[in-house]
Amino acid sequence: MEVTKYFDKKIKKIPSNIKRAFLYTLVVGVLTHMFFLTNKFINHDDLLQLVHDMDFSSSGRWFLKYGNAISSNLSMSWVNGCLVIIYTGIMTAILIDIFQLKSKLSIFFASAMMITFPSNAALFPYSNSYDAYAFGGLLAFIGMYHFIKKENISLITISLTVLGLASYQIYFSFCFATIVVYYLVKLLRKEIKADKFVRNLLLTLINYLIAIISYVIITKYVLKIELTDYQNIDKMGSLSILDLIKSIPNTYVKFYEFFIKDSYYQFSYLKYLNVLFFIACLYLIIDAISKLKNKEIVLASLTLFLLPIFINLIYLMAPNSAIGLRMLQTYIVFYILSIVLVEYFANKIPAKIIAGWIICLSLFLSIFNFVVLANKAYTAYEIDKSNILSYTTRVLSRIENEDFYEADKKVYFIGNPDITNSFTQRYTSPDVLISTILDKKVVAHLYWKLYPIRYAAFPNEVDNMWYPDYSATNDELRQIIDDMPMYPAKGSIIEYDNEIYIKFRDYKTWANQ
Known part of the structure; x- marks a missing residue:
């Protein structure tokens, strides 16, 4: 009885917005992916991994087998899929707490976007590995959360980021971009001064650079793993300056292609609605920037300009690899930014309220589109x-x-x-x-x-x-x-x-x- 009372008290102490984020993610996740969860599909890799311990150390994913061990070595759609949804629910709760979103609508949009974004439908058929990927992502998110709370060089952040990299590298850019957006929002809300903004982003960069270097050292020189040449993985840590320079313009091209040109749309009108979506977001951001002091204006403008690079870090980290939809989860960060803009900046002035309505409409239709697209797939x-x-x-x-x-x-x-x-x-x-x-x-x-x-x-x-x-x-x-x-x-x-x-x-x- 004492044990149940203890846990009851702990659960009651969890803020309602955090509990909603987790619950909304679970409900939307099951409704969206039920067809996958209750069937057994195959793709090329799942044929190989039907019964597999997921030891893919040669791909640099030496921690993947430990995340996989939480379920089993059998590719199970329901169990592994539910684990993905649970891990995603915890990650969503972390995002909600980081940005202090209170509105039920904002929490719903963030939760639904996290679990319906089309990278999920692209990854779910890799059903023996996706739960281990998501577990690595959860560890990286916890590391990110710890840095935001401590705002210092953190062994915990570095260690958990290394484990995330050793599971699936895409969560590195997700976490890094989230931190950048977090401090951009604090700058726009006048909750942080220019000096501290620069300091914290430099600390972010230092933490994540140490994490990358540590990951490469552990992989190549401590564990002495012979990396495969598949997707140029064996060239890990040897990114040339020329590759970097060539890849930077590509991050902007890919950003445009994702939202406007190619788009992952069942409903073609969304690419046109996305133009209004961007205009509305930019209006709210520019209006917020205009109220800042000169230093903060420069920093906020520069951060906004560089945002496509931060979101598309995967194109810098793996310039010679084939980047598929399953690797583009970081685009969710931009949607999270739009949700934050609606909650904190779309108020009082009619033009701002209209901008907020446009963003909400875009978010709702995008989420519905992603649900339909997942089930078509x-x-x-x-x-x-x-x-x-x-x-x-x-x-x-x-x-x-x-x-x-x-x-x-x-x-x-x-x-x-x-x-x-x-x-x-x-x-x-x-x-x-x-x-x-x-x-x-x-x-x-x-x-x-x-x-x-x-x-x-x-x-x-x-x-x-x-x-x-x-x-x-x-x-x-x-x-x-x-x-x-x-x-x-x-x-x-x-x-x-x-x-x-x-x-x-x-x-x-x-x-x-």
């Missing part, structure tokens, strides 16, 4: 799952019906098939493709070879024969492969040296193109 995954199962079953049935088939013979997939047809593009529209990998079907990926054993009860070992493997084969086998028709034509499955080959791609023709 999940539905497309469901259709894809059925197509992949049906296609793979047909392929395996053909193999098993061959006279020379035996369960102990190794099977080689020569190249990869194309399972798109006249209907495919109708459910893989541009807004869905941009948030998933549905334009490149699982059968076209390296790990499709795992599908027969893991999802179709096929007893044979299966391997790929890509172009380098084909080139390295003996002349006799290579000639046989060249003469084979492509699946599903008769003769597209043959036996050679007690192994089975099925041809999906004509490498001879491909090499001569």
